Amino acid sequence: xxxxxxxxxxxxxxxxxxxxxxxxxxxxxxxxxxxxxxxxxxxxxxxxxxxxxxxxxxxxxxxxxxxxxxxxxxxxxxxxxxxxxxxxxxxxxxxxxxxxxxxxxxxxxxxxxxxxxxxxxxxxxxxxxxxxxxxxxxxxxxxxxxxxxxxxxxxxxxxxxxxxxxxxxxxxxxxxxxxxxxxxxxxxxxxxxxxxxxxxxxxxxxxxxxxxxxxxxxxxxxxxxxxxxxxxxxxxxxxxxxxxxxxxxxxxxxxxxxxxxxxxxxxxxxxxxxxxxxxxxxxxxxxxxxxxxxxxxxxxxxxxxxxxxxxxxxxxxxxx
Amino acid sequence: xxxxxxxxxxxxxxxxxxxxxxxxxxxxxxxxxxxxxxxxxxxxxxxxxxxxxxxxxxxxxxxxxxxxxxxxxxxxxxxxxxxxxxxxxxxxxxxxxxxxxxxxxxxxxxxxxxxxxxxxxxxxxxxxxxxxxxxxxxxxxxxxxxxxxxxxxxxxxxxxxxxxxxxxxxxxxxxxxxxxxxxxxxxxxxxxxxxxxxxxxxxxxxxxxxxxxxxxxxxxxxxxxxxxxxxx
Numbered sequence: 001x002x003x004x005x006x007x008x009x010x011x012x013x014x015x016x017x018x019x020x021x022x023x024x025x026x027x028x029x030x031x032x033x034x035x036x037x038x039x040x041x042x043x044x045x046x047x048x049x050x051x052x053x054x055x056x057x058x059x060x061x062x063x064x065x066x067x068x069x070x071x072x073x074x075x076x077x078x079x080x081x082x083x084x085x086x087x088x089x090x091x092x093x094x095x096x097x098x099x100x101x102x103x104x105x106x107x108x109x110x111x112x113x114x115x116x117x118x119x120x121x122x123x124x125x126x127x128x129x130x131x132x133x134x135x136x137x138x139x140x141x142x143x144x145x146x147x148x149x150x151x152x153x154x155x156x157x158x159x160x161x162x163x164x165x166x167x168x169x170x171x172x173x174x175x176x177x178x179x180x181x182x183x184x185x186x187x188x189x190x191x192x193x194x195x196x197x198x199x200x201x202x203x204x205x206x207x208x209x210x211x212x213x214x215x216x217x218x219x220x221x222x223x224x225x226x227x228x229x230x231x232x233x234x235x236x237x238x239x240x241x242x243x244x245x246x247x248x249x250x251x252x253x254x255x256x257x258x259x260x261x262x263x264x265x266x267x268x269x270x271x272x273x274x275x276x277x278x279x280x281x282x283x284x285x286x287x288x289x290x291x292x293x294x295x296x297x298x299x300x301x302x303x304x305x306x307x308x309x310x311x312x313x314x315x316x317x318x319x320x
Numbered sequence: 321x322x323x324x325x326x327x328x329x330x331x332x333x334x335x336x337x338x339x340x341x342x343x344x345x346x347x348x349x350x351x352x353x354x355x356x357x358x359x360x361x362x363x364x365x366x367x368x369x370x371x372x373x374x375x376x377x378x379x380x381x382x383x384x385x386x387x388x389x390x391x392x393x394x395x396x397x398x399x400x401x402x403x404x405x406x407x408x409x410x411x412x413x414x415x416x417x418x419x420x421x422x423x424x425x426x427x428x429x430x431x432x433x434x435x436x437x438x439x440x441x442x443x444x445x446x447x448x449x450x451x452x453x454x455x456x457x458x459x460x461x462x463x464x465x466x467x468x469x470x471x472x473x474x475x476x477x478x479x480x481x482x483x484x485x486x487x488x489x490x491x492x493x494x495x496x497x498x499x500x501x502x503x504x505x506x507x508x509x510x511x512x513x514x515x516x517x518x519x520x521x522x523x524x525x526x527x528x529x530x531x532x533x534x535x536x537x538x539x540x541x542x543x544x545x546x547x548x549x550x551x552x
Contacts, residue, residue, distance in 0.1 A: 031500060031503075032437070034500075034503065034507065036440075040440070040465065040507075044461065045509055047461075048511055108454070109453075112407060140330060142329075142333075143330070143334075244327075251328070255331075255335065
């Protein structure tokens with residue numbers, strides 16, 4: 001028995017190199033099996049490469065979206081309009097630079113197949129653009145609006161060659177040359193006129209569930225801003241955000257258990273909401289007894305500590 | 321206030337979306353269940369090859385198995401109709417395993433009949449699905465390859481049982497076949513995914529087969545016709 005198994009082991013180690021040599025050198029290129037597998041190899045490589053390229057784009061989008069969110073947090077008083085405009089430009093640039101490439105990769109594909117590659121970027125982008133729109137217009141951006149922004153016209157002739165480069169995909173290369181986006185931002189008002197050629201439209205699929213995941217992250221940002229604004233002496237904003245968070249929270253709860261990730265985010269949303277509600281309560285109660293500037297100071301101290309200690313464990317969930 | 325009403329609209333639309341999605345999934349699940357049943361029936365037929373008399377009755381077994389594919393294609397049509405166009409990959413978790421199993425069974429029948437490897441086109445035809453995504457409900461390459469890996473495991477079992485049944489030539493042929501399959505798979509640049517994990521099993525299947533060949537050879541049970549590869 002022992003001898004046999006020892007023999008087996010030796011054979012196995014001897015066997016390896018012979019087989020490998022065999023398939024690299026002679027025989028195999030003619031073997032039908034190898035020919036088949038060469039084909040499969042190409043198919044798989046093509047898919048994996050595309051996936052990786054999209055993941056890369058998604059990562060870039062995530063990074064840039066985070067920057068936009070930080071930028072929006074720096075907004076205050078007189079800088080408001082400037083920062084909103086700046087963020088708008090950055091969002092537009094993000095669409096034209098990165099999202100268009102994603103759309104190019106995805107044309108003629110089943111978007112669901114690559115959804116996992118770009119969902120992280122999509123959620124972060126939705127967080128940024130919904131944050132921007134809420135601050136600007138006090139409305140919630142809809143899925144349709146997000147999707148509209150991610151539609152791009154693939155023009156066969158004319159148009160500028162602004163963002164032709166950076167597509168390192170040989171398989172999609174030829175048609176990629178000249179593309180122009182329908183940059184209708186979140187501004188749906190000019191959407192109809194900016195997409196005349198229906199046939200040459202490419203887009204990025206925005207599944208409602210993933211949109212909601214982005215919106216869930218938005219609530220974290222609103223909470224941050226509400227708390228921060230008290231320290232700045234703005235006592236209206238917390239109430240405003242609080243109201244909005246409640247609407248979102250109520251809706252999310254009503255959906256029930258749709259998605260595991262969503263449930264997790266609803267939990268975080270609840271914590272955010274409670275923080276803002278507590279802040280509003282404190283403002284209400286103490287607002288009557290202390291002068292404003294002192295209240296702001298007292299508040300920023302206590303909530304800052306509060307936030308730090310409470311948020312540490314769940315920090316990653318809240319958005320960034 | 322307009323904020324709350326527009327927001328409510330947005331969320332109401334989402335509720336609608338969930339409901340529809342769940343309906344579609346329910347229908348798909350039902351269709352897949354049917355297919356799984358048919359696949360099991362087919363598998364039961366094919367399991368007979370491992371019986372002592374199995375190797376002798378191969379052609380009869382294959383005949384019976386062949387007859388089952390028509391029913392599978394029919395049921396596949398049902399499933400196809402349930403899946404919205406261009407949403408294959410949204411729902412494919414529901415049928416992925418069933419598809420892999422069917423690929424395996426198709427590959428097994430083809431192998432038993434003619435001792436050659438089924439290709440993707442042939443497998444898709446047998447199951448009544450398209451080869452390319454552009455053509456609708458299709459056979460995903462990963463699923464097809466998973467099926468081939470299952471075939472290797474089944475053949476390693478068959479090797480053992482063929483010897484028990486007194487068929488000493490078969491292990492050599494299977495060894496060659498699975499060796500080729502292994503060489504093929506090693507051409508693929510696999511990602512660290514489930515296919516890769518399943519592929520890692522292939523070497524054990526192959527090893528098992530080689531062990532049987534070794535046992536048969538060393539005891540002089542090997543048929544006269546010399547076979548170059550496993551000679552040592």
